Amino acid sequence: METNWSMDTQVIHSNNHRIQEPLPISQSIVPAVAYAFPSIESAAAVVAGKEEGVYYGRYGNPTLQVLESKIATLEKGEAALGVASGMAAISTALLAFLKKGDHALVTKDVYGGTYSFLSSLAPRFGIDVDFVDCTNEEVIISSIKPTTKVIYIETPSNPSLTVLNISFIAEICNRHKLTLIVDNTLMSPYLQNPLVLGADVVVHSATKYINGHGDVLAGFIVGKKSDIKFMRKTIVGDLGQNLNAWDSSLILRGLKTMALRIQRHCQSAQKIAEFLQAHPAIADVFYPGLPTHPQHELAKSQMKAMGGIVTFEVQGGMEAGKKFVNSLKLAMISFSLGDPETLVQHPATMTHASIPKAEREKFGITDGLIRLSVGLEDADDIINDLKQAILTAQTVTKS
Ligand SMILES: Cc1ncc(COP(=O)(O)O)c(C=O)c1O
Structure with a gap:
């Protein structure tokens, strides 16, 4: 530390403790929004995605990174993205695969917030949605349009507890080149892994069983690395729905039990x-x-x-x-x-x-x-x- 710094400078830079030994067992909370780079070149490489790293809080932070990698492992997916609520996860996943003129087929008994997003906000951006009985194969197949891009299901559904056949719907999606998104909130990754059953993307309200203590609002999206990268950079980054380090730390604790x-x-x-x-x-x-x-x-x-x-x-x-x-x-x-x-x-x-x-x-x-x-x-x-x-x-x- 420079001894001739004024108190204005010392309050920021004095006695900062960055290396912790012996290693703490619980994960550290790193609430930093910004990170200091050794050179312009390394900062440019991280922001361009050429080097791994965090650079600004809206695109992730080290505490969240630990949590995201745990959730990806538990859901048996390539990568996960933590966001500020279950609805942020659902809307981000849907917006990643749908654009103006596209159609989504959605199971008829979805969570009220998902219904509200798909029936009021999504149509304002030219997205067309049909809510159908996804327990019925003929209904699913006959509802697919040339513009259909996504099938979105929730199983078991909230609150009717209808169970949908994930492998079977994944096969339909494969045949018709559609993306299958599954809300796995009611099961948690402990009871069901939709990606293993053929789904492309899993969404969670981590507000529920993943955190499990009723003191955090959060959501996760799990899927392919390239899809998660796009959602992090282009949707969550731009809309600002990131999950902060404090809440990530509470979820890391909740997850243990x-x-x-x-x-x-x-x-x-x-x-x-x-x-x-x-x-x-x-x-x-x-x-x-x-x-x-x-x-x-x-x-x-x-x-x-x-x-x-x-x-x-x-x-x-x-x-x-x-x-x-x-x-x-x-x-x-x-x-x-x-x-x-x-x-x-x-x-x-x-x-x-x-x-x-x-x-x-x-x-x-x-x-x-x-x-x-x-x-x-x-x-x-x-x-x-x-x-x-x-x-x-x-x-x-x-x-
Ligand atoms: C099945 C399901 N999905 C999504 C959500 C939305 O989650 P959040 O309240 O974290 O936005 C809920 C909330 O109850 C839910 O039950």
Whole structure:
């Protein structure tokens, strides 16, 4: 350090500690926006992509780089790109493969935000979209147009838990030279790897199971190196949807317990789905782990376990369902999922309220449908909470 620097200079340059030994076990948080290069030539080589490196925070940072390489490994893809939310991942992936005049085929029961992006914003840029039943081969094939470039699916879907055959749809995409994008949020890379089943791109809301603690909004896109490079430079870089180092660090921590958390979510969800199915006050239960689920066999063949979301309908429709939800004491009424806390929501009035009723019902989102994101509490405590809420709702309905 120069001793003759003034305090104005010293506050910036004095005692900076860049080399840490012994090596810290947890990954370092590097919040730096900019990086200092040894020469103009090396700076130019990094910005031109001729040399590996980071150069400006909007295009990545070292903490995020560690996380991206972990996510790419877990999803068995060439590269990953971390962004500021699940919707940033979804919109970036779609914009990377669609331009003015192109058409996308989208599974009819997608997450409300994806529906909203594709039905309101994408058409303003000349992108044409059809929402179709992707459980039906004939419907998929007959819906492909000469301008179709992408098939976009979510499996299992949120909140109906429809399971789609990824390998089968990937084959259709191969034959028609289309890009298959799969939202793998409800499974996490621990339970399902769409790229191994033939998909081209995977998107995640890491806000859910990947981080798993309900304290970060984030998303990931996983795919071929060249595609990820294009998205980083041309879409995320220009639109400014990067994931910052602080949030990356929280996700690096959350990720360490992902396997353990998801095993527990799945075990409890199975027990709760079986309890609900056997209860006379419950009209219907949608959980891929139940033999009555229409795609139970497919789910067993492509998913390692059945996930932590249970969707069901209470006898008595909308009013009975609302009374039931309002009577829960442990489960919290909330818009998110995949957290340690059990969260419950009413899709028709909450997450999917942006979808018109007639459209929503075509997607299987009826007025009485309830989505439960099973948390990490003791499964018996969650079941006792459901029991008392059913009883209270029935008492209120009868009086
Ligand atoms: C299946 C699915 N995909 C994407 C998203 C969007 O994620 P985010 O809220 O992180 O933008 C959600 C949010 O609930 C979701 O459930």
